[in-house]
Amino acid sequence: MGVNETELSFGRVRDCVAAIRPYVPGKPAEEVAREYGIEEVLKLASNENPLGPSPRAVEAIQAGLADLHVYPDGSGFHLKRAISSHFGVHAEQVTLGNGSNDVLELVARAYLEPGVNAVFSQHAFAVYALATQAAGAEAKVVPARPADDPEMPFGADLEAMxxxxxxxTRVLFLANPNNPTGTWVEAAELRALLDAVPPHVVVVLDEAYTEYVDDPAFPNGIELLAHYPNLVVTRTFSKIFGLAALRVGFAVSDPAIASLLDRVRHPFNVNALALRAAEAALDDDKFIAESRTVNRAGLVQWQQAAEAKGWSTVPSRANFITVLTPFAAGRVFETLLREGVIVRPLGGMEACGGLSQALRITIGTAEQNARVIEALERVLARLGDEDASA
Structure with missing residues (x-):
């Protein structure tokens, strides 16, 4: 039931806020275990690293436990220095966030307001729409490529954007690879977009999953910053680095943009353990390589299974795959819960119109993938039998 701000006796909320449909996170494994009485629940719904956190990050956290009574460094000096060294940028170009979501919202807070708009693609990350709406700005959602597009079904149409x-227009959001579809854009088309966008528009290139792409020719937004001063590149430690619970991300941009984002950033927005862990994880090359190898093998495992079973999937270069089923996504999701498997149904996500029968499934270990594939095969057969006998 929606909230009507005129009915509130304790204050009058902004219309744009009252109209927001809150983001619904993935269902916790503990909740499914309690609800269905299942001991071993497998959650492959939130694109978490199945290998866990970086071991170096765990060591750094343990070393910092004695200082929990001390506020974190509000400037994030050491992490910024580590990021600047790792990526070859200046520390004043770096903005730290409580996850990359926080940085995306900082951009919206700095640049969006009533009377202006933000452009992003259909099937884009849900936070773009939420941040735009919360700022009171207009969301210009550009239709994605059609499902039968020979090159990139469901991918962003950069020319149309x-x-x-x-x-x-004040902001253009683009994820590469995209969440929740896993689709991507190549270097030439990304440069063409950046060349076409006027300088008064800030282009936010969301690269939360870029570390999973094992291709040196894949576009690297940070390398493009020198050529496009209106570009903001966001990254996260929640995915390949395995630090989702700590919520730490960052943006790299022109120092002038970074200065503006810092003005609307909350003090101490990244906690002390997250700062330590992220700094340690950044150069854990062995863990990153292993995570990338496991993910690459998992994508192949899923693609081969889908081909063998006749399932349709969306091309992906991230750590998840989107499976198109013959049934409503919510129905498949609920039936999979009874198998002790949690995935992400896309049917209820506002920015995912056209994917009402799609499931986003995180790539796990070989054993985890096999369990989900077998469970999905059983569920689809069961639902087909139910419909046939109805």
């Missing part, structure tokens, strides 16, 4: 930009 560039055409959607007008004098009132």
């Amino acid at each position: 560039a055409a959607a930009v007008d004098e009132c």
Whole structure:
């Protein structure tokens, strides 16, 4: 039931806030275990690293436990220095966030307001729409490529996104690879978009999953910053580094943009353990390589299974795969819960219109993938039998 701000006796909320449909996170494994009486629940719904956290990060956290009574460094000096050294940028270009979501919202807070708009693709990350709406700005959602597109089904149409930009556009959001579809854009088309967007528009390139792409020719947004001063590149430690519970991400941009983002950033927005862990994880090359290897093998495992079973999938270069089923996503999701498997149904996500029968499934270990594949096969057969006998 929606909230009508005129009915509130304790204050009058902004219309744009009252209209927000809150983000619904993935269902916790503990909740499914309690509800269905299942001992071993497998959650492959939130794109977490199945190998766990970086071992170096765990060591850094343990070393910092004695200082929990001390506020974190509000400037994030050591982590910023580590990021600047690792990526070859200046520390004043770095903005730290409580996860990359926080940084995306900082951009919205700094640049969006009523009367202006943000451009992003259909099937984009849900936070783009939420941050835009919370700021009171207009969301210009550009239709994605169709399901039968020969090159990138469900992918972002960059030419159409560039055409959607007008004098009132202040921000353009683009994820590469994209969440929740796993689709991507190549270097040449990304540069063409950046060349087409006028300088008054900030282009936010969300690269939360870029470390999973094992291709030196894949576009690296940080390397493009020198050529496009209106570009903001966001990254996260929640995915390949395995630090989702700590919520730490960052943006790299022109120092002038970084200065603006810092003005709307909350003090101490990244906790002390997260700062330590992220700094240690950043150079854990062995763990990153192992995570990438496991993910690459898992994607192949899923693609081979889908081909053998006749399932349709969306091309992915992230650590998840989107499976298109013959049934409503919510129905498949609920039936999989009874198998002790949690995935992410896309049917209820506002920005995912056209994917009402799609499931986003995180790539796990070989054993975890096999369990989900077997469970999904049973569930689809069961639902087919139910419909046939109805």
